[in-house]
Amino acid sequence: xxxxxxxxxxxxxxxxxxxxxxxxxxxxxxxxxxxxxxxxxxxxxxxxxxxxxxxxxxxxxxxxxxxxxxxxxxxxxxxxxxxxxxxxxxxxxxxxxxxxxxxxxxxxxxxxxxxxxxxxxxxxxxxxxxxxxxxxxxxxxxxxxxxxxxxxxxxxxxxxxxxxxxxxxxxxxxxxxxxxxxxxxxxxxxxxxxxxxxxxxxxxxxxxxxxxxxxxxxxxxxxxxxxxxxx
DNA sequence: GCGACAG
DNA sequence: ATCTTGTCGC
Numbered sequence: 314x315x316x317x318x319x320x321x322x323x324x325x326x327x328x329x330x331x332x333x334x335x336x337x338x339x340x341x342x343x344x345x346x347x348x349x350x351x352x353x354x355x356x357x358x359x360x361x362x363x364x365x366x367x368x369x370x371x372x373x374x375x376x377x378x379x380x381x382x383x384x385x386x387x388x389x390x391x392x393x394x395x396x397x398x399x400x401x402x403x404x405x406x407x408x409x410x411x412x413x414x415x416x417x418x419x420x421x422x423x424x425x426x427x428x429x430x431x432x433x434x435x436x437x438x439x440x441x442x443x444x445x446x447x448x449x450x451x452x453x454x455x456x457x458x459x460x461x462x463x464x465x466x467x468x469x470x471x472x473x474x475x476x477x478x479x480x481x482x483x484x485x486x487x488x489x490x491x492x493x494x495x496x497x498x499x500x501x502x503x504x505x506x507x508x509x510x511x512x513x514x515x516x517x518x519x520x521x522x523x524x525x526x527x528x529x530x531x532x533x534x535x536x537x538x539x540x541x542x543x544x
Numbered sequence: 545g546c547g548a549c550a551g
Numbered sequence: 552a553t554c555t556t557g558t559c560g561c
Contacts, residue, residue, distance in 0.1 A: 354551075356552055363552095391552075393549040400551070422550050432550070453550045486561075491550085 316440045317401055319389070326395050327429065334430040336439055339494040342502040343417055343444060346372055349510060350415035351519025352407070352437070354400045355527035356387055362534070363387040365403035366527035368519060369415050375510065375518045382530045383407040393453065394428055397436035408441050417498075418445040419507065419519045423453050424493035426470055426478040438496020445495030446503045447478070448520060452491055460489050464511075467504060479504040483511045490515065 316333070320326035349372050356363040362384065369379040383406050389399040404420075423432030424447025434447030455472035457480045464485050470478040470493065478493030481504050492504045510517040516524070 354552085356551080358553055360552080391551060393551090396550055427550080434550095447550085449550050451550065452548095454548085 317397075317405065317436075320395075320398050323392060323395060326398050330395075330429040330431040330436075333436065333439055334425075337425060337430060337435050337494075338497050339425050340499040341444070341497055342499060343506065346416035346444075346506070348372065348378060348413060348415040348417075349375075349506070349519050350411075350418045351420075351517070351521070351523040352404050352418060353421040353520055353523035353527050354403055355524070355531050357531060357534075360387055360391065363400070363403050364527040364530045364534075365400070365407040366523040366530070367404070367407040367411060368522040368526055369411065369413050370510075370519055370522065372510070375512065377522060379411055379413040380522075380526055381407045381410045382526055383410065384530065384534065396422060397431070397433045400433060401436055401440065404437060405440055415443065417506065418443055418495070419448050419510065419517055420445055420495060421448065421450070421520050421524070423447045423449050423491065424478065424495035424503070426453060426455055426472065426491060426493035428454050430477070432493070432495070434493070434495030444497040446498060446506060447491075447493045447495045448507050448517060449491040449493075450488075450516070462486055465508060476500065481507060483508065483517070484513070484515050487515045
């Protein structure tokens with residue numbers, strides 16, 4: 314089956330998600346992933362062009378070993394719950410250009426903490442057949458109690474009576490992040506590796522570096538293509 | 545019908 | 552996501 318088609322409409326996209334979700338493996342642990350990648354997408358103001366960045370870091374050093382940024386037109390609109398159809402084409406093509414393949418990926422967005430259990434990170438895991446963790450900056454679905462205020466404090470994220478992820482404080486006094494398995498990793502291991510790759514900032518280093526890389530390319534584009542202005 | 549709603 | 556400088560707080 315085609316894992317990432319261009320959906321005819323939202324109904325088709327939803328139907329595909331329901332079929333793919335049953336393939337997700339949300340269990341397992343990783344003992345020592347020597348290479349951890351971060352992925353993120355930046356889209357310009359009009360949602361016309363996007364930049365997908367994938368940065369591979371070694372662990373535990375977290376030095377950059379490889380980085381790829383892909384620039385491409387974004388076609389699918391942003392619809393809550395259907396984000397993967399908008400961003401995955403870019404992300405996947407960036408992964409294909411990577412010289413070094415990571416043992417684990419941390420992706421900006423939800424994993425199985427999704428209405429149909431197929432958030433961006435889960436969908437990515439199926440496509441690249443690699444362990445992926447979803448680490449989102451805000452909630453899409455599910456309920457939770459506010460975790461303690463200290464780095465490492467956490468609370469389960471529960472959706473329809475089922476624990477789908479972890480609300481995790483990655484730094485003292487900042488808003489928590491929403492961690493959930495994407496594919497080939499369990500809930501506990503997912504939050505463990507997010508915490509292990511946090512170095513003084515709210516977001517784990519792999520995602521932070523990917524975000525920075527994508528942003529740099531967007532700036533370059535803006536310099537070469539000055540925005541038209543009205544006087 | 546109403547509110548919620550990753551990026 | 553993006554538009555954006557200074558500013559309040561640990």
